[in-house]
Amino acid sequence: xxxxxxxxxxxxIYFLTFLLLFLGLYGMITCGNYMKKLICMNIMQVAVIFxxxxxxxxxxxxxxxxxSNLRNAEDYINxxxxxxxxxxIVVSMGTTGVGLALLTRIKEKYGSIEEDExxxxxxx
Amino acid sequence: MRKVLxxxxxxxxxxxxxxxxxxxxxxxxxxxxxxNTHVSDYYIENSVEMTNSPNMVTGILADFRGFDTMFxxxxxxxxxxxxxxxxxxxxxxxxxxxxxxxxxxxxxxxxAPRYKTINKDVMIxxxxxxxxIYAAYVYFHGEISLGGGFQAxxxxxxxxxxDVMIVPGRRKKLFALDKxxxxxxxxxxxxxxxxxxxxxxxxxxxxxxxxxxxxxxxxAESHSAGILMIELGVTICVMATIITILNAIMGRxxxxxxxxxxxxxx
Numbered sequence: 001x002x003x004x005x006x007x008x009x010x011x012x013i014y015f016l017t018f019l020l021l022f023l024g025l026y027g028m029i030t031c032g033n034y035m036k037k038l039i040c041m042n043i044m045q046v047a048v049i050f051x052x053x054x055x056x057x058x059x060x061x062x063x064x065x066x067x068s069n070l071r072n073a074e075d076y077i078n079x080x081x082x083x084x085x086x087x088x089i090v091v092s093m094g095t096t097g098v099g100l101a102l103l104t105r106i107k108e109k110y111g112s113i114e115e116d117e118x119x120x121x122x123x124x
Numbered sequence: 125m126r127k128v129l130x131x132x133x134x135x136x137x138x139x140x141x142x143x144x145x146x147x148x149x150x151x152x153x154x155x156x157x158x159x160n161t162h163v164s165d166y167y168i169e170n171s172v173e174m175t176n177s178p179n180m181v182t183g184i185l186a187d188f189r190g191f192d193t194m195f196x197x198x199x200x201x202x203x204x205x206x207x208x209x210x211x212x213x214x215x216x217x218x219x220x221x222x223x224x225x226x227x228x229x230x231x232x233x234x235x236a237p238r239y240k241t242i243n244k245d246v247m248i249x250x251x252x253x254x255x256x257i258y259a260a261y262v263y264f265h266g267e268i269s270l271g272g273g274f275q276a277x278x279x280x281x282x283x284x285x286x287d288v289m290i291v292p293g294r295r296k297k298l299f300a301l302d303k304x305x306x307x308x309x310x311x312x313x314x315x316x317x318x319x320x321x322x323x324x325x326x327x328x329x330x331x332x333x334x335x336x337x338x339x340x341x342x343x344a345e346s347h348s349a350g351i352l353m354i355e356l357g358v359t360i361c362v363m364a365t366i367i368t369i370l371n372a373i374m375g376r377x378x379x380x381x382x383x384x385x386x387x388x389x390x
Binding site: 009010011013014015018019022025026029030054055056057058059060061063064065066071072073074076078079080081082083086087089090091093094095097098100101102104105107108 | 126129130133134136137140149150151152153154155157159160163164165167168169171172178179180181183184185189192193196199200202203204206207210211269270272274278362365366369372373376377
């Protein structure tokens with residue numbers, strides 16, 4: 001393997017996950033629609049989950065469910081980030097729910113969830 | 125302004141590979157990297173004997189880090205409570221920005237939703253019981269194989285969301301929960317979790333120390349019983365929170381092409 005292939009095999013997935021993370025950040029900065037901002041926040045959360053799951057990966061390891069013939073720590077991938085990310089998924093669902101509730105209120109008050117229209121009506 | 129921010133974000137994205145070259149992040153699949161050593165080796169080697177749960181993720185989530193998960197469940201319940209409280213009061217109508225009627229008329233009329241491709245009532249009747257059976261399977265297999273309380277609750281909540289999609293009046297809904305009931309069921313789920321902790325404390329142990337459950341069970345049995353109890357609490361709480369958020373938003377939201385709600389405003 002060339003050095004580039006070695007590098008991509010070892011670190012390449014980080015580039016993709018960071019790309020997803022900053023894609024969400026870019027969307028949150030540039031989108032004018034609050035619904036799209038919420039979706040971009042979800043994309044960021046998924047990227048964070050991917051980064052943690054990348055760290056849990058082990059060469060030659062299987063899923064962290066007990067097999068009777070495997071007893072060593074090297075045989076299983078790291079279960080700790082999986083347990084942490086399970087709760088992170090649920091929290092992301094909770095934030096999405098509260099965000100949607102806030103969007104409902106904004107839509108009621110201003111009749112729109114577009115940032116330009118809200119600023120226009122607020123300054124009226 | 126937005127273009128400047130966009131350019132800055134793009135520059136940051138292009139700078140990521142330079143961080144990766146320096147060895148800040150560990151290589152993928154390296155068994156000796158920092159996240160894969162220290163405490164996680166201890167978890168892998170000892171969790172099955174200590175928690176009697178072949179699924180190590182459930183063992184960590186429900187037993188080693190049970191106190192963490194308890195408040196994670198509470199956060200979930202509080203999210204549902206927050207969504208209800210945000211949408212509970214009626215805002216001052218005079219302060220509301222009423223859109224002129226012709227502004228609404230200018231928008232393209234979407235009309236009532238039509239689903240021509242599938243017979244929704246039949247498909248939903250077929251799907252819902254299967255989804256609920258699958259949720260029960262995921263819940264009971266949470267400690268044996270892959271699964272757990274959070275996933276089972278999410279699947280149950282999804283079954284309710286699909287049930288809501290039925291055209292009203294065509295057939296009775298499988299189960300209907302109004303706003304207050306769903307929220308109290310979420311509270312019951314959180315209470316079941318806390319009750320497990322209180323039971324272990326009455327048995328003379330610490331909070332969520334399953335060995336001290338006052339049922340006279342062996343080490344392995346008491347751990348399985350404790351994990352199943354808290355998973356039941358998590359399942360009920362997550363399911364009820366999903367239903368609560370859905371009910372709160374659906375009861376308040378107003379679509380532009382909704383003829384009944386628009387008449388109230390006029």
